[in-house]
Amino acid sequence: MAFRHGILISPEQIRIQTSNRTVFQINHDQDLFIRGEWITLNPAEQELVRQYAQGLRKFVPELVSIAVDSVELGLTAIENMLAGIGNSSQQQEWQALIRETTYQLTSRFVRSGDHFYLAPQSLNELDAFLHGELKTQLKDLAKYTVGAVWDALRDALRQSEDNFERTESQNWQPADELLAKINSGLELKADELEQKSVLFCQRLTELDQIETQLQQRVPQLLAYDVVTMK
Structure with missing residues (x-):
């Protein structure tokens, strides 16, 4: 699913925009204006406008929530894996990178209180961000992680030339216990996101169907197909 036009939402209005110009709008979820002209609607058409x-x-807004939560889930997994690895300076560096990555994602959508704007190209920009900027950042993060693990292993080997044993002061957590702890929390969140995404896609398909019905009753809207299936 995708949005072909810009969508500006406020408590009183919904504006559909092309090139920053409003092509049609809905006031108070009932009054339809196309290029500034009020459209007379019968009760059935008014109900479709309300549903739409x-x-x-x-x-x-739900679309943005799912996208942000999904990326934050992946970043949380990385953050959990890094816990206890490296010195305090490296830890701060990784946390700063994760915070910056999350900010870059959320800043691609404009939301202020009850006002919300999604540009038509935002979905493409999100895809480019995930496969471009984010991938590069995560590669850097992985590089630093490998270096930190190697440093920790080297330091441990230096502690004893004869054996490699865990001391009481080290108190290392077995790898299988660490993974189980991380996975237990992530799997619940991942399942929740998956169910949320499936429901969202179903509802968005229903919204596309409502839009189609509305276009059939108000042919002027055929030129402004907002919700599309790719």
């Missing part, structure tokens, strides 16, 4: 407006209000 409320669907946009609910699912456009």
Whole structure:
């Protein structure tokens, strides 16, 4: 699913925009204006407008929520794996990178209180971010992680030339216990996100169907197909 036009949502209005110009809008979830002209609607058409407006209000922000939560889930897994590895300076560096990555993702969508804007190209930009900037950052993170693990192993080997044993002061956590601890929390969140995503796609498909019905009753809207299936 994708959004072909920009969507500006406020408590009183929903504006559909092309090149920063409003092509049609819905006021108070009931009054439809196309290029500034008020469109007379019968009760059935008004109900479709209401359903369409409320669907946009609910699912456009939900899309951003799913995207952000999914990326944060992956970053949390990385952060958990890094716990206890490296010195304090390296830890701070990794945490700063994770915070910056999360900020770069969330800043791609404009949201202020009850006002929300999603640009038509935002989905493409998100895809480019995930496969471009984020991938590069995670490669750097992985490089630093390998270096930190090697340093920890080298330091441990230096402690004894004859054996490599855990001392009481080291108190290392077995790898299988560490992975089990990380996975137990991540699997619950991943399952929740998967269920949320499936439901979102179903509801967005329903919204596309409502939009199609509305276009059939108001042919002027055929030129502005907002919700599309790719």
